[in-house]
Amino acid sequence: MPDGRERILDTAYELFSKHGTRAVGVDRIITEAGAAKMTLYRNFASKDELIVAFLAAREERWTRGWLQAEVEQRATEPADRLLAIFDVFGEWFARPDFEGCSFINVMLELTDRGDPGRVASVEHLSVIREFLSGLAEAAGVEDAEAFAHQWHILMKGSIVAAAEGDALAAARAKELGELLLMSRRSSTLPA
Structure with a gap:
C-alpha cells in the first residue's frame, strides 16, 4: 500500500487531471485518499x-x-x-x-x-x-x-x-x- 504522500499525490493527480485544480479542494483529496489532513500538510505545505x-x-x-x-x-x-x-x-x-x-x-x-x-x-x-x-x-x-x-x-x-x-x-x-x-x-x- 502506498504511503500517505503517494496516496495523496495519486488522488490529487486523478482529481486535478479530471476536474482541474480550482474545482478540487484539499478536503476532497483527503477524503478520497483516505488520509488525515495532517498527513497532507506534513507532505505538502499548501x-x-x-x-x-x-x-x-x-x-x-x-x-x-x-x-x-x-x-x-x-x-x-x-x-x-x-x-x-x-x-x-x-x-x-x-x-x-x-x-x-x-x-x-x-x-x-x-x-x-x-x-x-x-x-x-x-x-x-x-x-x-x-x-x-x-x-x-x-x-x-x-x-x-x-x-x-x-x-x-x-x-x-x-x-x-x-x-x-x-x-x-x-x-x-x-x-x-x-x-x-x-x-x-x-x-x-x-x-
Whole structure:
C-alpha cells in the first residue's frame, strides 16, 4: 500500500487531471485518499505545493513515461518521431478518459503569472519544447528552437480541437506538421 504522500499525490493527480485544480479542494483529496489532513500538510505545505507536485508527476508519467516513450517506440527517425506524436495523440483523443493537457489547463486556471502552479505549468511546457527541439535538430530542421515553438502550437491546437469534439484533430495537425517539416528541413538533407 502506498504511503500517505503517494496516496495523496495519486488522488490529487486523478482529481486535478479530471476536474482541474480550482474545482478540487484539499478536503476532497483527503477524503478520497483516505488520509488525515495532517498527513497532507506534513507532505505538502499548501495546495499550491500539491499542484506543483502534481505537475511534476504529470511530466514524469505523461510527458516522459507515455508520450516520449510511445513516440520513440513507433519511429526511429527524428522526423518520423515528430509526426508520430500526432498518431499517439489520435489514440489519446479517442480514449474516454481524454481530459486535455493538464499543463495548459492549470496555466489557464491560474491567471496570476506569479502563481506557483502557473509558473510550474509554463516550465513543464518548456520541457516538451526542449524534447521537440532535440528531435527537430536531429531531423535537420533549420532553427530547431523556433520550429519547436511552431510544432508545439500544432500540438496544443490539436488538443483544444479534440476537446471541442474534432475527431480528426490529430490527423489534421499531422498534415500541417508534414508541411511545416518539409518547409523547414535543411536543403542539404535528402527528402
